[in-house]
Amino acid sequence: MKILLLHNYYRYPGGEETYLRLQRDLLVEHGHDVLLYTKDSATIESTADKINTAVNLLNHTNTHKELTPLIESFKPDIAHFNNIYPHITSGAYDICNVYHVPIVQTIHNYRYFCPKGTLFRDGAVCEDCVLRAFQYPAIQHACYGSSRSASAFFTINRFIENLKNHFGHIDQFVFPSPFTKKYYIEKIPSIGTKSTVISHYVKDYHAASPKKNFFLWVGRMSEEKGIIDLLTVFTKLPQCNLHAIGDGPLFNKAFTYNKYSNISVYHHQSHKQILHQMRKARCVIISSKWFEVLPYVYLESLSTGTPVLTPDTEVFHRTIETRQSYYYQFGNFDNLREKIIEIADIPLGTPNKFYQEFKHHFSEESHYSKLISLYNHLVETKK
Numbered sequence: 001m002k003i004l005l006l007h008n009y010y011r012y013p014g015g016e017e018t019y020l021r022l023q024r025d026l027l028v029e030h031g032h033d034v035l036l037y038t039k040d041s042a043t044i045e046s047t048a049d050k051i052n053t054a055v056n057l058l059n060h061t062n063t064h065k066e067l068t069p070l071i072e073s074f075k076p077d078i079a080h081f082n083n084i085y086p087h088i089t090s091g092a093y094d095i096c097n098v099y100h101v102p103i104v105q106t107i108h109n110y111r112y113f114c115p116k117g118t119l120f121r122d123g124a125v126c127e128d129c130v131l132r133a134f135q136y137p138a139i140q141h142a143c144y145g146s147s148r149s150a151s152a153f154f155t156i157n158r159f160i161e162n163l164k165n166h167f168g169h170i171d172q173f174v175f176p177s178p179f180t181k182k183y184y185i186e187k188i189p190s191i192g193t194k195s196t197v198i199s200h201y202v203k204d205y206h207a208a209s210p211k212k213n214f215f216l217w218v219g220r221m222s223e224e225k226g227i228i229d230l231l232t233v234f235t236k237l238p239q240c241n242l243h244a245i246g247d248g249p250l251f252n253k254a255f256t257y258n259k260y261s262n263i264s265v266y267h268h269q270s271h272k273q274i275l276h277q278m279r280k281a282r283c284v285i286i287s288s289k290w291f292e293v294l295p296y297v298y299l300e301s302l303s304t305g306t307p308v309l310t311p312d313t314e315v316f317h318r319t320i321e322t323r324q325s326y327y328y329q330f331g332n333f334d335n336l337r338e339k340i341i342e343i344a345d346i347p348l349g350t351p352n353k354f355y356q357e358f359k360h361h362f363s364e365e366s367h368y369s370k371l372i373s374l375y376n377h378l379v380e381t382k383k
Contacts, residue, residue: 001032001033001077001078001372001375001379002032002033002035002074002075002076002077002078003027003032003033003034003035003076003077003078003079003080003375004034004035004037004070004071004074004076004078004079004080004101005020005023005024005034005035005036005037005080005082006036006037006038006079006080006081006082006084006088006092007020007036007037007038007039007081007082007083007088008038008039008040008041008082008083008084008085008086008087008088009038009039009040009041009042009083010041010083011041011042012220012222012247012248012249014219014220015108015200015293015295015296016082016083016108018296019082019106019108019200019296020036020038020082022200022201022202022203023080023371024036026201026364026367026368026371030368030372035070035074035076037066037067037070037088039087039088040087041086041087044086050150053086053087054150054153056086056087056089057085057086057089057153057154057157058153058156058157058160060089060090060091060092060094062087063087063088063089063091063092063095064091064095067091067092067095068095071095071096071099071101072099076101077101077102077375077379078101078102078104078375078378078379079092079096079101079102079103079104080104080105080106081093081103081104081105081106082106082108083108083111085111085154086154089157090161090166090167091166093166093167093169093170094166094169096169097169100382101382102171102172102375102378102379102381102382103169103170103171103172104170104171104172104174104374104375104378105170105172105173105174106173106174106175106176107173107174107175107176107180107181107184107293108176108293109293110183110291112167112184112188113127113129113130113131113187114126114127114129114130114135114138114143115129115135115138115143115144115151115154115155115158116138116143116144118224118290119290119291120223120224120289120290121141121143122141123223123289124289124331125289125290125291129143130187131187133159133162134155134159135155135158135159136155138151138154138155139151139152139155170191170194171194171378171381171382172194172195172196172374172378173191173194173195173196174195174196174197174198174374175195175196175197175198175293176197176198176199176200176293176294177197177199177293177294177314177315178197178314179291179313179314179315180291180293180294180315181195181196181197182314183291196370196374198367198370198371198374199294199361199362199366199367200294200296200299200362200367201299201362201363201364201366201367201368202296202299202300202303202358202362202364203303203364204303204358204359204363204364205275205278205279205300205303205304206303206304206305206355206358207279207304209279209280210280210349211280211281211282211348211349212280212281212282212348213241213282213348214241214242214243214280214281214282215234215240215241215242215243215281215282215283215284215285215309215340215343216242216243216244216245216277216278216281216283216284216285216306217230217242217243217244217245217246217284217285217286217287218244218245218246218274218277218278218284218297219246219248219286219295219297220246220247220248221244221246221247221248221249221250221251221254222248222249222250223249223250223289224288224289224290225248225287225288225289225290226287226288226289226333227244227246227250227254227287228250228253228254229287229289229333230242230244230285230287230333230336231244231254231257231263231265232333233333233336233337233340234257234260234262234263234340235257235260235263236337237262237337237340237341238260238261238262239262239344240262240340240341240344241262241263241264242262242263242264242285243264243266243277243281244257244263244264244265244266245265245266245267245268245269245274245277246266246267246268247267247268251265251267274300275300275304278300278301278304278306279304279305279306281306282307282343282344282348283306283307283308283309283326283343284297284298284301284306284307284308284309285308285309285336285340286298286308286309286310286311286316287333287336288311289331291313291315292311292313292315292316293315294315298310298316299358299362301354302354302355302357302358302362303355303358303362304355305352305354305355305358306354307326307343307352307354308326308354309326309327309328309336309339309340309343310326310327310328311327311328311329311330311331312327312328312329312330313330318357319357319360319361320353320356320357320360321352321353321354321356321357323352325339325342325343325346326339326343327339
């Protein structure tokens with residue numbers, strides 16, 4: 001099968017980039033012909049870059065110019081989209097529709113309702129734009145790219161996209177978690193009949209490794225991830241050690257916490273180095289203050305068999321490893337602190353069922369089986 005994968009890289013790489021890499025590798029390993037069409041937000045630097053991006057966001061000229069000959073030459077059976085903003089744009093849906101290429105869109109965030117994509121602003125969950133035809137609060141608060149002008153262009157574009165029903169071209173929405181699917185369908189009931197859940201997957205990274213007495217945080221250092229809140233918690237827990245690894249807009253602020261003897265903040269490391277730390281950690285912590293979709297650090301923690309402390313939201317509901325010690329009340333960092341103290345008292349190496357949770361729900365085999373079944377169904381339907 002010929003599969004076209006499309007993705008606009010973020011300025012700070014994250015889970016979507018991980019998914020794209022794993023998705024491509026998985027499909028190639030199973031003998032499929034895979035072509036990547038990618039753009040990168042990091043190329044937007046000068047004023048001219050910003051103007052050109054804004055113009056293409058509204059009229060899709062660059063997208064049509066590049067993607068049309070690519071589809072004509074490659075002739076894909078399926079087009080699978082991840083992030084389309086700001087370079088690829090919804091104009092890519094139109095082109096695929098003209099050439100009768102089935103469209104799959106994986107939902108990694110809440111961008112369809114929220115220009116920022118996170119439903120998060122000023123330290124708390126924000127749903128001001130969710131049901132608005134014109135999402136003007138995003139302009140008031142400079143939600144897209146921390147810029148009112150960028151937010152205005154994006155919001156106007158979204159208004160036009162909805163008027164032209166660009167998203168009606170999508171044949172199937174894929175959600176990594178039941179929670180995200182439920183949230184979307186509650187807001188857009190019309191997509192219910194073309195929505196499915198296919199959880200992300202990771203490789204099996206389980207390997208025997210002696211545990212050491214530190215907690216681990218890995219991710220994009222931004223407000224919605226709760227990294228500064230977590231670091232503040234550990235300043236009051238001198239008996240507990242934290243290693244924090246990542247990059248992002250709050251990295252410089254996070255780095256100042258290295259002045260505490262129990263806190264070590266590292267710039268983004270290689271995947272191999274992160275897995276090494278993860279296997280040795282007492283516990284991985286997810287401190288997110290937004291509604292996570294399904295973070296890869298969570299799946300990799302399960303895969304290594306390392307305990308993970310998560311918010312008690314539906315996304316992290318576990319059916320095998322159910323001990324309440326590893327859940328804290330969403331948004332309650334006092335409760336998170338209590339759970340850290342509780343976990344710190346558990347002897348290192350105590351058996352757990354996190355690896356079994358991974359094998360049951362997030363294996364490579366399960367993901368491929370569901371994904372290729374969906375592709376085959378859409379190809380047959382489009383004939």
